Amino acid sequence: MANGMQAPSESPGTGEQQADEVRSGRDATVTRRALVRAARRRFATDGYRATTVRQIASDVGVNVALINRYFGSKEGLFEACMNRTVDELDTANRAPVVGIDDVIGRLITHVVESPNADDPLQLLLLLRSSGDENADRIRRRTLESFTRRLAGAAGWSTGDPGTEHLLVRAQIAMATMLGLVMLRTSTGVQPAASATSDDLTGPLGEVFRVLLADPGSASRA
Amino acid sequence: MANGMQAPSESPGTGEQQADEVRSGRDATVTRRALVRAARRRFATDGYRATTVRQIASDVGVNVALINRYFGSKEGLFEACMNRTVDELDTANRAPVVGIDDVIGRLITHVVESPNADDPLQLLLLLRSSGDENADRIRRRTLESFTRRLAGAAGWSTGDPGTEHLLVRAQIAMATMLGLVMLRTSTGVQPAASATSDDLTGPLGEVFRVLLADPGSASRA
DNA sequence: ACCGGAAATCAACAATCGTTTACATGGGGT
DNA sequence: ACCCCATGTAAACGATTGTTGATTTCCGGT
Numbered sequence: 001m002a003n004g005m006q007a008p009s010e011s012p013g014t015g016e017q018q019a020d021e022v023r024s025g026r027d028a029t030v031t032r033r034a035l036v037r038a039a040r041r042r043f044a045t046d047g048y049r050a051t052t053v054r055q056i057a058s059d060v061g062v063n064v065a066l067i068n069r070y071f072g073s074k075e076g077l078f079e080a081c082m083n084r085t086v087d088e089l090d091t092a093n094r095a096p097v098v099g100i101d102d103v104i105g106r107l108i109t110h111v112v113e114s115p116n117a118d119d120p121l122q123l124l125l126l127l128r129s130s131g132d133e134n135a136d137r138i139r140r141r142t143l144e145s146f147t148r149r150l151a152g153a154a155g156w157s158t159g160d161p162g163t164e165h166l167l168v169r170a171q172i173a174m175a176t177m178l179g180l181v182m183l184r185t186s187t188g189v190q191p192a193a194s195a196t197s198d199d200l201t202g203p204l205g206e207v208f209r210v211l212l213a214d215p216g217s218a219s220r221a
Numbered sequence: 222m223a224n225g226m227q228a229p230s231e232s233p234g235t236g237e238q239q240a241d242e243v244r245s246g247r248d249a250t251v252t253r254r255a256l257v258r259a260a261r262r263r264f265a266t267d268g269y270r271a272t273t274v275r276q277i278a279s280d281v282g283v284n285v286a287l288i289n290r291y292f293g294s295k296e297g298l299f300e301a302c303m304n305r306t307v308d309e310l311d312t313a314n315r316a317p318v319v320g321i322d323d324v325i326g327r328l329i330t331h332v333v334e335s336p337n338a339d340d341p342l343q344l345l346l347l348l349r350s351s352g353d354e355n356a357d358r359i360r361r362r363t364l365e366s367f368t369r370r371l372a373g374a375a376g377w378s379t380g381d382p383g384t385e386h387l388l389v390r391a392q393i394a395m396a397t398m399l400g401l402v403m404l405r406t407s408t409g410v411q412p413a414a415s416a417t418s419d420d421l422t423g424p425l426g427e428v429f430r431v432l433l434a435d436p437g438s439a440s441r442a
Numbered sequence: 443a444c445c446g447g448a449a450a451t452c453a454a455c456a457a458t459c460g461t462t463t464a465c466a467t468g469g470g471g472t
Numbered sequence: 473a474c475c476c477c478a479t480g481t482a483a484a485c486g487a488t489t490g491t492t493g494a495t496t497t498c499c500g501g502t
Contacts, residue, residue, distance in 0.1 A: 026449050050270035063451050169424045175404045179396030203390045210431050247479050284481050
């Protein structure tokens with residue numbers, strides 16, 4: 001028994017994931033889409049390195065070689081995941097915003113509460129570093145633009161001298177969401193803070209309201 | 222070139238870490254300590270799976286086999302890291318707490334601001350899953366007790382019917398810290414939200430004050 | 443009905459991982 | 473000074489990883 005206990009494998013020890021879409025005929029685009037979907041779940045929950053291409057292929061119920069055929073490499077597949085996440089976040093946030101309560105409600109709904117079960121994972125995916133220079137640059141840029149858009153959605157002017165203070169607040173709000181998702185996904189803490197839609201008036205709503213309120217009201221000297 | 226571009230390696234692509242302690246003579250305890258220190262950095266920043274024992278050994282400047290000699294396995298080394306982190310967090314939080322500002326100040330100082338450069342990584346270490354059942358159980362239990370102690374330190378009674386509401390608040394506070402550390406460590410966002418010690422009166426202080434305030438004051442219905 | 447080509451599989455590769463065994467080396471007690 | 477055991481090193485193993493080339497299978501147009 002040379003390598004009998006090879007590696008705890010980060011987390012997929014308890015994680016069995018399967019395809020949720022019947023891939024009946026042999027359709028390239030359908031298979032590609034299924035691969036990206038499975039990959040996003042794996043990458044988000046287990047991280048880039050801990051995810052194996054064989055796992056992803058197995059989740060979809062397809063051979064490993066298809067990943068290299070369609071995406072060139074594991075890294076290419078990761079980039080595809082990033083692009084798709086970026087697109088979805090883009091379209092979701094392009095809708096007009098009415099008032100600060102709308103911003104707060106959207107944040108809580110879209111990120112913490114998650115209408116789609118895969119949605120909160122998108123944020124995690126943005127957080128996970130891949131090690132690949134290119135993918136990491138995309139990730140970082142997306143995260144930054146998202147933060148900036150959050151500040152804009154809150155009705156803050158972006159040219160003021162106190163812009164940095166605004167960004168600080170947006171970053172803290174972002175960090176809170178990230179932390180909640182991680183606390184829920186990566187650890188087993190799960191319960192309390194996930195809450196339901198009336199969170200907008202609960203403690204989480206309070207926090208976001210404080211963070212997104214007019215920074216001149218209560219910020220420091 | 223069969224496996225020419227093997228794997229982006231999660232993040233250590235840009236991360237070169239070295240020993241910060243001269244290991245002059247041949248002393249087992251010193252070497253063990255150095256290994257744990259290096260391992261904690263690697264595990265916290267890169268995750269369990271992405272960290273290789275050869276990296277850790279190289280960081281210390283020692284042969285790989287010593288890890289298995291002293292800790293049995295990579296998993297054993299991880300467990301040693303967890304234990305040490307648990308101990309440090311324990312002793313750090315056992316000191317008496319005076320008032321809510323003390324709690325807030327400590328959270329910001331110890332976690333976000335980090336007197337010791339390795340301190341914020343401890344929280345990350347608690348967050349990273351290892352995949353090992355045992356280590357994960359330790360991690361989860363520690364995280365939970367930490368959350369509960371946070372609620373206790375805020376002066377909340379632990380027997381009330383509204384206990385769950387208190388835990389929600391503590392979890393959100395915890396998530397905020399976790400998110401900030403991740404935002405700073407795992408991504409390149411780095412700057413604004415790290416701030417300095419006057420954060421206690423800044424936006425981060427506001428958030429924590431809202432979260433740790435008497436839940437009866439502004440919470441929902 | 444049939445054949446062309448895309449879609450998917452199989453089998454093997456080089457590299458790297460964690461681990462182990464056998465060997466070298468240095469320092470402290472007698 | 474000498475030995476001896478703990479400390480550290482070197483080299484190799486089996487398993488798993490990402491990747492690839494050859495092969496098979498199935499759908500669609502003529």
